[in-house]
Amino acid sequence: MNFDFSDDQRLLQDAVRTMLAETSTSQAVREVLEGRASHAEAVWHNLIEMGAAATAIPEQYGGAGLGYLALCLVAEEAGRHLAAVPLASSFYLAAEAIQRAGSEAQKQHWLPKIASGEVVATAALGSRERYRPAAPLAFDGQTLTGTSPALVDGGIAGLAVLRIGDDLVLVELSGTGVSRNPLPSLDPTRPLAELRFDRTPAERLAGANGAAVASRVLDGAAVLLAFEQVGGATCILEATRDYSLERKAFGRQIGSFQAMKHKMAEIYTAIELARVHAYYGAWALSSDAPELPRAAAAARVAATRAYTVAAEEGIELHGGIGFTWEMDCHLHYRRARHLGQIIGSEHAWRARLADELIKEAA
Amino acid sequence: MNFDFSDDQRLLQDAVRTMLAETSTSQAVREVLEGRASHAEAVWHNLIEMGAAATAIPEQYGGAGLGYLALCLVAEEAGRHLAAVPLASSFYLAAEAIQRAGSEAQKQHWLPKIASGEVVATAALGSRERYRPAAPLAFDGQTLTGTSPALVDGGIAGLAVLRIGDDLVLVELSGTGVSRNPLPSLDPTRPLAELRFDRTPAERLAGANGAAVASRVLDGAAVLLAFEQVGGATCILEATRDYSLERKAFGRQIGSFQAMKHKMAEIYTAIELARVHAYYGAWALSSDAPELPRAAAAARVAATRAYTVAAEEGIELHGGIGFTWEMDCHLHYRRARHLGQIIGSEHAWRARLADELIKEAA
Amino acid sequence: MDFRDTPEEAAFRAEVRAWLEANGQKRTRPDEVFGEGLDDAAKLAAAKAWQAKKAAAGYAAITWPKAAGGRGGTAMQQVIYQQEEAAYLVPGMIFEVSIGMGLPTVMTWAAPELKARFLRPGLAGEEIWCQLFSEPGAGSDTGGVRTRAVRDGDDWIINGQKVWTSGAHFCDYGILLTRSDWDKPKQEGLTMFIVDMKAPGVEVRPIHQMSGDAEFNEVFFTDVRIPDSYRLGPECGGWKVMLSTLMQERLSVGGNLPTDLHAHLVALAQQCAWDERPAIEDDRVRARIADAYLQQKGVELVIARGLTAISKGKAPGPEMAITKLIAAKAMQDIAAFAIELAGPEGLLGFEALGGDWRYMQRLWLGAPGARIAGGTDEILKNVIAERVLGLPGEIRSDRKVPFRDLESA
Amino acid sequence: MDFRDTPEEAAFRAEVRAWLEANGQKRTRPDEVFGEGLDDAAKLAAAKAWQAKKAAAGYAAITWPKAAGGRGGTAMQQVIYQQEEAAYLVPGMIFEVSIGMGLPTVMTWAAPELKARFLRPGLAGEEIWCQLFSEPGAGSDTGGVRTRAVRDGDDWIINGQKVWTSGAHFCDYGILLTRSDWDKPKQEGLTMFIVDMKAPGVEVRPIHQMSGDAEFNEVFFTDVRIPDSYRLGPECGGWKVMLSTLMQERLSVGGNLPTDLHAHLVALAQQCAWDERPAIEDDRVRARIADAYLQQKGVELVIARGLTAISKGKAPGPEMAITKLIAAKAMQDIAAFAIELAGPEGLLGFEALGGDWRYMQRLWLGAPGARIAGGTDEILKNVIAERVLGLPGEIRSDRKVPFRDLESA
Incomplete structure (x- = not known):
């Protein structure tokens, strides 16, 4: 019976905690809260540099390959320090979807970019609850047209994974026909935007069952x-x-x-x-x-x-x-x-x- | 704005409270709890004698004709003193059903008997929840055959009002073919019994919509x-x-x-x-x-x-x-x-x- | 038991209704407030104009004696006026402290010439009053105030800081609780004054709340001079004066909850989908709607019990504390649930979603304050336990000690 | 993170499992208990026989030193044994106080000849021990005991009353907390003894619980003589002895909740109809099933954390108090909800309805006791607040005063 984390995992947690205590200060969080920054850049930089954000991405895709237990402890510290960074959007959601449904080429192309922080990613994977009728978002196999739901970090993301019916669609946000519409957030430390697409090039994640x-x-x-x-x-x-x-x-x-x-x-x-x-x-x-x-x-x-x-x-x-x-x-x-x-x-x-x-x- | 009871109603409440404090003692309640009595006889006798139980039965049917507000305060005192008596079965349920759905003859025959305590009545009026499939209980217009649900005070009642489909059926329990099966009660101060009928004479309450x-x-x-x-x-x-x-x-x-x-x-x-x-x-x-x-x-x-x-x-x-x-x-x-x-x-x-x-x- | 007015009450209500129809402006949306679209100065001017009109008609202080500019009416008339006024766009809280606390304290404790000076302009809204009791170190424990009053000839010199002062930024006068004797025990060394909020040395700073609003202020006093004639009650009699001020609030019958909350939940649940069916069909959602009604209607009915007491010429008791206890927490829970109805779309600031949502988000951001301001849940439970149920007070070690020797002082 | 045994643990588990299979009798129904159908005397005899067998095999006190008749094993081995034994029909609580409190106290504090006299027969179940701390006026506040011990030559004479003594009616010996000096403050005038429960002047009366059971007793002492050699620890050292007794409980990892509660709710909800559809389809019922799981599994997982500490050779801390806090209230809520599922048929005593219902009704009647015995919810919250969160202790006025001067004494 060992219902606890390992010493190595705790060491990583301590390092992340020390770093966040120094950088994810109230002041840093309030920069985002009050609209002067889109995210806490120093915090994000450090999480990436330490390999803490990409713990669960395998080494061959540029991650630290330390697995999910380590990422859980990183998450605990991010929560404790109110980290105003795209950790969930990029790593819990988008990177995971690519890892689990992407083709080898898609993984090799995108995961290292996410792991290194070169690209921030976001995702909308569907939900059991909604207010407005889902916005029309059409994928013809090659391009995407329509409006996404409100996406956390949609304003800074370079990549999005969107669920459309039973498909998971990967769309690069520097592509043609993309515009971003920032939306007010109930927690302004985590900003939102919806994305509008007009025949934007996009591709299906290879995995069978989205x-x-x-x-x-x-x-x-x-x-x-x-x-x-x-x-x-x-x-x-x-x-x-x-x-x-x-x-x-x-x-x-x-x-x-x-x-x-x-x-x-x-x-x-x-x-x-x-x-x-x-x-x-x-x-x-x-x-x-x-x-x-x-x-x-x-x-x-x-x-x-x-x-x-x-x-x-x-x-x-x-x-x-x-x-x-x-x-x-x-x-x-x-x-x-x-x-x-x-x-x-x-x-x-x-x-x-x-x-x-x-x-x-x- | 007068969101309170009247002085007269409060006087009745005080009288009932005084009476119950003397008679509905812990000892009296425990006589029923421990199975030595079917109900607290002195309490019941006094509630009847004072006209407190029958406050909401009109005078022409042998009640006190004081209305529901008075009965509400009697109920409060009964609850406060854990009165172990068939007040709810007889007065809140059976007498009310007869008053609202009975023919003039039915009312004249039964309400005075209930008001005077000559007859204890009980009722099963249907519920939105149940455990076992409803027991089969058949009414052919003149006789009743089958088993009732568990009835509070079913062991001492002389009269029952039973809902069968959309009918309310009145059955005298001294009639032929009635047997009683006492059932254990989660609150033994309020005993239960189911009633079994074998072609027992019964009649429909006259009112249209049971x-x-x-x-x-x-x-x-x-x-x-x-x-x-x-x-x-x-x-x-x-x-x-x-x-x-x-x-x-x-x-x-x-x-x-x-x-x-x-x-x-x-x-x-x-x-x-x-x-x-x-x-x-x-x-x-x-x-x-x-x-x-x-x-x-x-x-x-x-x-x-x-x-x-x-x-x-x-x-x-x-x-x-x-x-x-x-x-x-x-x-x-x-x-x-x-x-x-x-x-x-x-x-x-x-x-x-x-x-x-x-x-x-x- | 009868929810209807007595004939006298009905007559008064008709009179009020006619006057309001002739003079007021009815609300057109449930969340419409007085002076929307006006800047602060214009809104204040409009508010003063309304108060002047109301005072002229004799509705500004219905229960005050006629000699003091009031109507000499009953508490029930006051309630009826408020009920009728609730449908109108009126300047809410602005004059509440003036009429409810400041001026009554002046009426009770000030010399005749001060009464003559202050009551009528206050009533007519020409001058507005605030209340300066709480301090950073003396919130629930008001007896711990440390704002210092030192006698200097015919004047007193005031230094210190107050906090949570509603409306201090537009007020003209305030009632100010100070400590004038540090050698007496906590509650025995306090003195109350009238303070001119425009006097030199008074500085007002808004407190930004988590909702973004700034209804409250900090007020700093630096060598502010107050003439001794502005003292209310005896030296070191401030605790008793303060209690008399707070007693004025007793006729107020506690917290309240918007009457339409459960209807809003119904409307929102009809717009949301949970698992491909309307959320309104989910048994849990229905249960929450029922519970919202139990709380909202319950508070309304407890208040009706208080009004019954008022109608009979009695004062509602400390049991009215349950209204605020229920209302503030219910507001928080209902608003949170409303947001939850929208699932991931509940992440949006409700500016993006419109009317009902905005209303719920405002309630949600305001609820933590509502549970604290005017008595925290914990203080209210103490009130119920001690004053209603007769349980012992908290153990206090600070009652008999000179204030300057208290560890916290 | 790994829920599996280490190789050593697995080996021990296999050994235990083999022994139990060879010697024990497996439970066939979830609510089957040891000795069903036997009368009290026969049940006790069967229990003693089982304990003798268990002791002979070295499983009666796994963590005790070998010299004292134990196995010299680890706390984790003790836990593994208990886990495996849980599937068997064994005499539950009967020897728990002997092995968990009485004998360890003897081991720590008694003279060698007393240890030789008592440990082996106790371990083998030939003699059973009880614990006599609580009194009518000293429950949560154990320091307030008033059972009087007066020295008389080589003996002590005991007068007083104890309460909530589990199993006193079948016990042979007890550890008894008395007050031997009334001039010392509360916790400083206490002395602990071994008492022979069959001695003249000891009278045991069962306490009937609301469930109809009588697991506890009152014990009256009238001029009971105890030789001074039966004293445990120094005169007036009883408080420290008691703490050492209670410390033995630290390896126990708190409250627990039957693992199948949510499954029972599922089964019952499938049998009941709400508004003409199966109750299991009601979203509220489903939510309650989920919450039941959260509590039951949560307690199990908190215990797993405690076991992890034990497995690493550490002792679980005061935070284990949350297991009982969650478990006892959850048991009450889940059982009440189960009864509610049946609507008006929930009025029935569940003798009338059968298995699952009877089980739930038993839990429902036992839950109020479970929330109180062994530390009320309120005491447990104090433990968490003070010992886990580091908040200040309650204000105490009774610490330094001679016991005879305390108002309550």
């Missing part, structure tokens, strides 16, 4: 995002704990009031529940276990819940100062919602989890 | 039961509060610990939310308002929630003593569940509430 690959990639992303959520939730809990030890009212540290202690204990419990499901998802992802769909859905639901609770109650326990623009609490409030919706809400994933459990029980 | 009457009667019962639930929840909250002021640990009254204070504040809040919805339901019931289905469903959901929370957390806050047989906490735990299931669970009623709201919004 829908199955998309589902597999989303499961993996659910696990990785769960680590980001656990990291973010832990950060706001620790900040709340520290503030409660510092701040006094009625002649006492506010952290000595049992109402605050118990609420923090409840947040902690929610996070730990999420953490173990995320770990289990990491195991399933890294070992390509048949439990992955169930483990990924469980990790996603538990982690979305935990970060939501931690962010909401973290502000509450800070009191008045908690809802000011200056404090970082609201960055977590926004990020928690962003991460909780990005590949579908917890409700869609809870339904998926139930489907799996009922199927298994049959 | 299903519509049943639905209307269940709405009224939902309101009245909500008052019982609010009464029960208030009782366990007050007992918990009192115990927390008496009991000491770590050199303090346990009620001075903020975790206990806040949990009691939360229980109080849940009860008050239930109380106002119950009041609103009482208004809708007494004024025959078109809002009744919505108000009744809201009262039922809120009151079921409140009593459940109060009973669960009431035990918890008592600590070890709370789960002993000797303390009355578990009587509330059982009664809360009994009242929460008797005309369908909170889930069925929440679905009904949603249906109403969505219909209204259209």
